[in-house]
Amino acid sequence: MSTDSPALLTVRDAAGRLGVTPRTLKYYEERGLVSPTRSEGRYRLYDEQDLQRFGRILRLRSLGFSLQGITEMLKRPLEPVEGKQRFSTESLRQIHDAIAAQVDALDARIQAMRRELKEAQTLRDELSPDLDYLKRRLAGENADTLLEQRRGARAKGGKARERS
Numbered sequence: 195m196s197t198d199s200p201a202l203l204t205v206r207d208a209a210g211r212l213g214v215t216p217r218t219l220k221y222y223e224e225r226g227l228v229s230p231t232r233s234e235g236r237y238r239l240y241d242e243q244d245l246q247r248f249g250r251i252l253r254l255r256s257l258g259f260s261l262q263g264i265t266e267m268l269k270r271p272l273e274p275v276e277g278k279q280r281f282s283t284e285s286l287r288q289i290h291d292a293i294a295a296q297v298d299a300l301d302a303r304i305q306a307m308r309r310e311l312k313e314a315q316t317l318r319d320e321l322s323p324d325l326d327y328l329k330r331r332l333a334g335e336n337a338d339t340l341l342e343q344r345r346g347a348r349a350k351g352g353k354a355r356e357r358s
Contacts (some may be wrong), residue, residue, distance in 0.1 A: 267295040
């Protein structure tokens, strides 16, 4: 048997070695964090580098990092810093800037959604009296009486707006 090619593990074997479920490995692959090789039969095969990468992902997750944060961290190699494998100051700045840009983009989306929600609420408030009128008409109430009530309500609303 040749020792030239690295040992490849199936999903089940890799998951067992890492102490996770096969679904966890597939999930991280779906998120683009790992790209295992495939056999001719399209089975996932993991090498030692894949297992090390998974180990790094699992450690970062256990420390509470988000998948987006981990994605940014995986783009940069660990470097020898103070005798340990760490991110350099420059790598930390790049990770910070990338995550800050994502947060800024999400803040902008949140603001846009708030504006849209406010517009939808205003439209809903405008439609509610119409819906109420139609429900009451369908229930058999007199149209003239209902229209008079609507006129009275509009007049009261107009006076209230004038006072404010």
